[in-house]
Amino acid sequence: MNMDVLDSPAINQLDSSQRAELMKQVRQQLAVASTQELLEKMSRKCFSKCINKPGSSLDSSEQKCIAMCMDRFMDSWNIVSRAYFTRLQRESTQG
Structure with a gap:
């Protein structure tokens, strides 16, 4: 912005x-x-990682892969977001 x-x-x-x-x-x-x-x-990355042959439904291994991929993606996003906001707060109190 x-x-x-x-x-x-x-x-x-x-x-x-x-x-x-x-x-x-x-x-x-x-x-x-x-x-x-x-x-x-998350959708793009997990789809390309977990879905080898797109079809009308997901098999159990694809479902598990998607769930785990989404969990890891969210964990990573949260870690990065917390670090970013902590840095912003630190910089705003210093400047």
Whole structure:
């Protein structure tokens, strides 16, 4: 997100409660976009890893592979997200 947008004249005319509401909406939209990206990447990666011959249904080994792949992907995503947010918090308190 371009932070210059937050310093635009239109934004500066908002009172603090309006700015807070705007930021809340932006955070919600970013969370939705992040979730959509996560699901898309996870689906693409796990499908290519686990499905050798696409058909009308998944066999038990494909189901197990997909479940394990999704679990590992989510674990990795959570670790990276926590590290990223910890770094952002640390940097915001230092600067």
